[in-house]
Amino acid sequence: MVKTKRTAASGDLTEGVIWKKLLGFFLPILFGMLFQQLYNTADAIIVGQFVGTAALAAVGGSASVIINLVIGFFAGLASGASVVISQCYGAHDDERLSRTAHTIVCFCLIGGAIVSAAAYFLSPWALRLVRNPAETMADSVLYLRIYFAGTIPLMLFNIGSGILRAIGDSQRPLRYLIVCCLSNIALDVVFVVVLRMGVAGVAWATVLAQLMSAVLVMRCLMRADGPEKLRPAELRIDRPALRSTLGIGVSAGIQSAMYSLSNIIIQAAVNDLGTTIVAAWTATGKIDGVFWVTSNAFGIAICSFVGQCYGAGKIERMRKSVRVCFLMALGTAAVMSAGLIGFARPLLRLVTADRQVISLAAQIMRFFVPYYAVWIVIEIVSNTLRGVGDAVRPMLIVTIGVCLMRILWITLVVPHYPGIRCISYSYPVSWTITAIALTVYYFRSGWIRQSEARA
Numbered sequence: 001m002v003k004t005k006r007t008a009a010s011g012d013l014t015e016g017v018i019w020k021k022l023l024g025f026f027l028p029i030l031f032g033m034l035f036q037q038l039y040n041t042a043d044a045i046i047v048g049q050f051v052g053t054a055a056l057a058a059v060g061g062s063a064s065v066i067i068n069l070v071i072g073f074f075a076g077l078a079s080g081a082s083v084v085i086s087q088c089y090g091a092h093d094d095e096r097l098s099r100t101a102h103t104i105v106c107f108c109l110i111g112g113a114i115v116s117a118a119a120y121f122l123s124p125w126a127l128r129l130v131r132n133p134a135e136t137m138a139d140s141v142l143y144l145r146i147y148f149a150g151t152i153p154l155m156l157f158n159i160g161s162g163i164l165r166a167i168g169d170s171q172r173p174l175r176y177l178i179v180c181c182l183s184n185i186a187l188d189v190v191f192v193v194v195l196r197m198g199v200a201g202v203a204w205a206t207v208l209a210q211l212m213s214a215v216l217v218m219r220c221l222m223r224a225d226g227p228e229k230l231r232p233a234e235l236r237i238d239r240p241a242l243r244s245t246l247g248i249g250v251s252a253g254i255q256s257a258m259y260s261l262s263n264i265i266i267q268a269a270v271n272d273l274g275t276t277i278v279a280a281w282t283a284t285g286k287i288d289g290v291f292w293v294t295s296n297a298f299g300i301a302i303c304s305f306v307g308q309c310y311g312a313g314k315i316e317r318m319r320k321s322v323r324v325c326f327l328m329a330l331g332t333a334a335v336m337s338a339g340l341i342g343f344a345r346p347l348l349r350l351v352t353a354d355r356q357v358i359s360l361a362a363q364i365m366r367f368f369v370p371y372y373a374v375w376i377v378i379e380i381v382s383n384t385l386r387g388v389g390d391a392v393r394p395m396l397i398v399t400i401g402v403c404l405m406r407i408l409w410i411t412l413v414v415p416h417y418p419g420i421r422c423i424s425y426s427y428p429v430s431w432t433i434t435a436i437a438l439t440v441y442y443f444r445s446g447w448i449r450q451s452e453a454r455a
Contacts, residue, residue, distance in 0.1 A: 013168050013305050014090055014312040018321050022328070026301040028170035032161075033293035035174075035181040042181075043202045044286045046188045048352040051198050053279050056352065058139035058199055060282030062132040065267045067147060069260030070119070071154065074111055076256040078104060078159040079303070080249020083386055084241070085166035085228075086304045090311025094227035096241070101163050101221075102234050103241040108159050112152035119148030130268045133275055139199040146200060150207030153214035160217030163228050165304055176216040184209035251391035255382075258403035269410050269423050277420055280360035283351040287344075288365055291336050291372055298329040298376075299383040306387030322384050329376045337369045364424060371428040377435040378402070381442050390445070397441060401434030 013021055048056040081104035088097035123144040124137075132140050157180075161173035184205050191201030221230040270281050302325040309318035340347070344362040352358060378398065385394045409426040 012089075013308045014314050014317065018317065019324050019328070022301060022305060022321060022325055025165075025168065025170050025305065026297060026328075028174040029165065029300055030294055030297040032170070032174040032177040033297050034290065035177045036293070038181050038185075042185045042188055043206065044282065044351050046192050047199065047202055048279075048283075050193055053352065053354055053357065054136050054275060055139055055199055056282060057133065057275050057278045058136035059143055059202060060286065061136065061140070061278045062127055062130045062264075062267055062271065063140045063143050063147075064282070064285075065130065065260060065264045066123075066126050066144060069257055069264060070115055070148070071151075072256035072260050073253040074108070074115070074155055075158055076251075076253030077111075077246070077249035078108070078155070078162050079252045079386070080245040080247065080391075081159065082162040082166040083248050083303065083307050083389065083391075084244050085163055086307030086387070087311035087389070089167045089227075090308035090314075093311075097167075097227045098229070098234075099238045100241040100245060101228055101230060102236065103238045104159055104163075104245055105156070105230060106235045106237055107242065107245075108155040109152060109235075112155045115151045116148050119151070120145050123148075130264050131271045133271055133278065135275065143199050143203045146203035146207060150210050153207075153211040156214040157210060157217050160214070160221055163221065164217070165300060166307065167226070167228055168304070168308065170301075172220055173217065176213045176220075179216065180209045180213035183212055248386060248389060248391045251395040252386060255395045255398050258399045262403040262406040265407055265410050266423060266426060269414055270420065273420060276354075276356055277360060279352065279354065279357045280364060281420070283348055283357060283361040284364045284368075286351050287347045287361075288340055288368065291333065291340065291369075294332060294336060295329065295372075295375060295379045298325060298332075299379040301325065302380055303383040303387040306384050310388045318388075322380065326376070326380045329380055330373060333373050333376050337372050340369050341366055360420070364420065367421070367424050368427060371431060374428065374431045374435050378431065378438060381435075381438045385442065393441065393445070394438065397437045398434055401437050402430045405430040405433055 013025060015021075044056060044060050047059050081100055084100050085097050088094070088100065123141050127137060127140050127144070157176070161176070164170070164173055187205035187208055188202055191197045191205050195201060197204070218230065221228060222232070224230070267281075270278055302322060305321050305325070306318050309315070309321065344365045345358055348358045348361050348365075351361075382394050382398060385391070406426045409429065410423065414422050414426075
């Protein structure tokens with residue numbers, strides 16, 4: 001095992017004051033994800049304001065859910081590599097870290113090419129499967145085909161950022177996302193407002209911005225001096241590294257895919273209610289996305305933090321970091337919930353000028369927001385367990401509690417009480433069940449005792 005000394009300027013999360021280290025690591029992740037959300041929201045704003053409500057539904061409805069399904073699965077696989085890399089970094093096992101980084105980048109190149117090709121042919125079928133409204137079908141197909149043409153750069157940026165965060169560097173991914181966001185907005189204006197390219201314009205703007213961010217992060221890794229350095233000549237699939245990565249990543253990928261699958265089923269039920277409600281559902285998702293990226297940022301932060309401490313054998317520090325992160329996330333959720341409830345309508349006006357859509361979206365948002373604190377439990381506990389390498393059983397709990405429960409709700413309950421209100425209840429019901437089950441598993445599974453024995 002090759003070991004190297006970490007300097008004070010490195011991303012070592014196993015030393016220092018926990019809340020300061022956690023906050024310093026979390027904030028760049030959050031700002032980066034907010035910028036990512038910003039350019040996704042910019043797509044919706046520009047389409048909604050300059051193309052129309054039908055185009056907004058085409059970009060943000062079924063197409064968005066399908067994108068989340070496919071990309072989410074590969075992002076889950078990449079998270080497996082991040083866990084392995086963070087544990088290797090904490091243990092100073094640089095040889096294994098390097099092999100894992102090269103393996104996952106190679107895997108993403110292959111997987112991304114397959115997804116791009118498959119998406120071109122399967123997009124119409126997938127949209128029909130989720131009962132995409134006929135009036136938006138052509139635009140939705142066009143958007144999906146163009147978007148998935150950029151699968152490889154999207155995946156390269158995500159895995160490159162994951163590698164940097166796993167070694168404690170959340171600053172550079174933030175800078176690259178800022179460049180990507182500003183470029184995407186500028187290209188949106190040129191392609192949609194100036195050149196009048198419609199849905200195709202917003203799709204190409206996203207692809208080109210993602211390509212720019214991928215080039216930046218890959219160049220950063222190829223110029224690195226540490227064990228994370230990428231050498232194109234060494235890109236190959238290392239079977240032990242791939243097995244370790246897939247051992248965690250497949251579970252995370254399945255969990256993400258199941259989230260998206262349940263959301264597809266929910267989206268299909270929403271689609272049956274008409275274009276106006278689809279647009280309202282889409283607008284809600286664009287605005288309250290700020291909460292989801294914040295909770296996700298906390299999840300990424302605690303996963304890397306736990307992974308490094310676990311790799312270094314610092315179990316007590318790991319447990320303290322979980323408690324600190326949970327309190328930080330819960331307090332943040334309370335503040336954001338109050339803001340979303342209080343400023344629902346002004347925020348929604350950024351996405352659409354349609355008064356009926358704004359009214360419906362505000363109702364939906366005010367229903368969801370009070371339950372967001374429950375989600376924090378799921379986010380922190382599941383990522384803590386993933387950080388120590390316990391991925392399969394938490395995945396099963398989340399899959400059954402969140403995903404299967406939503407599917408059962410939509411298929412068994414909604415037909416008897418049709419409407420957007422009943423559909424919306426599928427979320428807080430599934431969150432509550434899952435949060436309780438995960439909490440029980442967290443304290444009774446014995447993983448803490450096993451970690452202490454390992455240390």
